[in-house]
Amino acid sequence: MSRLFLLLILLTGFVPLSKLQANQPAEVADRFHASILMYHHISSRTPPSTSTSPQRFREHLDLLERDGFQVWPLDRVVQHLQRRRPMPDRVAVITFDDGYISVYENALPLLKERGLPFTIFVNAQPINERHPLHMSWAQLKEAKEAGGIIANHTLTHPHMIRKEEGETDEQWLERLTHEIVENQREIEKHLGETPRYLAYPYGEYTPEIQELVRRLGYVGFGQQSGPASPFTGMTAIPRYAANGIFSNPTTLRTKLHAVPFPLLSEEPVSTVLAGRERRPTLTLTLAPGDYRLRQLACYGPDAQVLPVRTRTLENGNVVVTVNSDRDLSTGRPRYNCTAPHATENRFFWFSRQWLLPHPDGTWYDF
Incomplete structure (x- = not known):
C-alpha cells in the first residue's frame, strides 16, 4: 500500500476496495467489533461540515x-x-447527534421504510425551548416508536472539558453531573426509560469525565474514528463521522470494513494538551495481530505524514510511537493510524483526537 494511496484516504476520502466484492456474503467469524456511524443534519440546506444530504x-x-x-x-x-x-x-449502527428536525423530516422516513434501528442523542434544553432546528418531544416519541433509541447528549451541549471562571474541580464535576443526570431525567419524563448512553458534545472528554460517566453508570461515545470494540473501552467508544467531507460513500465503505488494532494501552491517557505543548507524542502498545507492521502509517491534520517508530518486545507486543514534527493548530486535531490487513483487503484503524487550547491557555471558540 503506497503512502500516496493512504494520503488519498485522508485528503479526499477516496479508497477503492476493488478486491472486496459487494455481493460477497458476510462472514460470521469470532470478531468483536462494529462500525458506528455518526450523523448530524440530514439536509442540503444546513452547514456543510455537519450535514449529509438526503440523497x-x-x-x-x-x-x-x-x-x-x-x-x-x-x-x-x-x-x-x-x-x-x-x-x-x-x-453497523446508525446514530444522530443533537436531534435536528432534518433527521425527522428526511432520515426517519427512509429508516422506517427499511425497518432499520437507529439512535438519536439529544439535548433537552433546545427541545424544551422549542428551537425550530430541533425535533419536538412528540416527534422524538414517533422516532422511538419507529425503532429508535433516544439517548443522552447532555442538557445544554457544553464543552465539557472547560471549567468556568473561578470554578473548582468539584464544582466543575457537579455541573457536569447535572448536565447528564438532568438531561436523562427530561428524556425519561417525556419518552420513558432509555439506556444510559452518553455522546460527548464535540467528542470532548478527559479521564476525569470518563470516570464520572463510569461512576454514573453510563456508556460514553466519542467522535474519534475507528471500529467500536472491547479494545476501546466503554467510556469513549469511537464512531465514524458520515457528514461533510466524510460522507463520501467510497471512503465510508473503507471505514465500514476496517477492523480495530489490538490495542493494549495508549499514552498519554488524556487527550487534553496542557500549557504550550503543540507536538504531542502518542505511544500505543499493540498485541500481535494480522496488521502489516511495516506498512503502519500515521497522519496528522491535512494528511501530514507523522514520524512513526515501532519496537517489538520479547513477548511479541509492539510499541508504536508517533509524534508531530510541526506544531498542531488549536482545536481538535487528530492522529489517524492505519495498517493493511495481512490476508484481507481491509485496514486496521485507530484515531486519537487531541484537544488544544490557544498558547495563552484560552479555549477555541467553536
Missing part, C-alpha cells in the same frame, strides 16, 4: 445493504461489547 444518506443505506451489513440497534452492540461476545463481521 447521500440514501446512498449510505444502499451501501450497507449492498455490502451485506447488518444494522443493529446500539444497545445490542453495547451488550456484545460488554460481554465480549462475538458479532458477525459486518455490523
Whole structure:
C-alpha cells in the first residue's frame, strides 16, 4: 500500500476496495467489533461540515445493504461489547447527534421504510425551548416508536472539558453531573426509560469525565474514528463521522470494513494538551495481530505524514510511537493510524483526537 494511496484516504476520502466484492456474503467469524456511524443534519440546506444530504444518506443505506451489513440497534452492540461476545463481521449502527428536525423530516422516513434501528442523542434544553432546528418531544416519541433509541447528549451541549471562571474541580464535576443526570431525567419524563448512553458534545472528554460517566453508570461515545470494540473501552467508544467531507460513500465503505488494532494501552491517557505543548507524542502498545507492521502509517491534520517508530518486545507486543514534527493548530486535531490487513483487503484503524487550547491557555471558540 503506497503512502500516496493512504494520503488519498485522508485528503479526499477516496479508497477503492476493488478486491472486496459487494455481493460477497458476510462472514460470521469470532470478531468483536462494529462500525458506528455518526450523523448530524440530514439536509442540503444546513452547514456543510455537519450535514449529509438526503440523497447521500440514501446512498449510505444502499451501501450497507449492498455490502451485506447488518444494522443493529446500539444497545445490542453495547451488550456484545460488554460481554465480549462475538458479532458477525459486518455490523453497523446508525446514530444522530443533537436531534435536528432534518433527521425527522428526511432520515426517519427512509429508516422506517427499511425497518432499520437507529439512535438519536439529544439535548433537552433546545427541545424544551422549542428551537425550530430541533425535533419536538412528540416527534422524538414517533422516532422511538419507529425503532429508535433516544439517548443522552447532555442538557445544554457544553464543552465539557472547560471549567468556568473561578470554578473548582468539584464544582466543575457537579455541573457536569447535572448536565447528564438532568438531561436523562427530561428524556425519561417525556419518552420513558432509555439506556444510559452518553455522546460527548464535540467528542470532548478527559479521564476525569470518563470516570464520572463510569461512576454514573453510563456508556460514553466519542467522535474519534475507528471500529467500536472491547479494545476501546466503554467510556469513549469511537464512531465514524458520515457528514461533510466524510460522507463520501467510497471512503465510508473503507471505514465500514476496517477492523480495530489490538490495542493494549495508549499514552498519554488524556487527550487534553496542557500549557504550550503543540507536538504531542502518542505511544500505543499493540498485541500481535494480522496488521502489516511495516506498512503502519500515521497522519496528522491535512494528511501530514507523522514520524512513526515501532519496537517489538520479547513477548511479541509492539510499541508504536508517533509524534508531530510541526506544531498542531488549536482545536481538535487528530492522529489517524492505519495498517493493511495481512490476508484481507481491509485496514486496521485507530484515531486519537487531541484537544488544544490557544498558547495563552484560552479555549477555541467553536
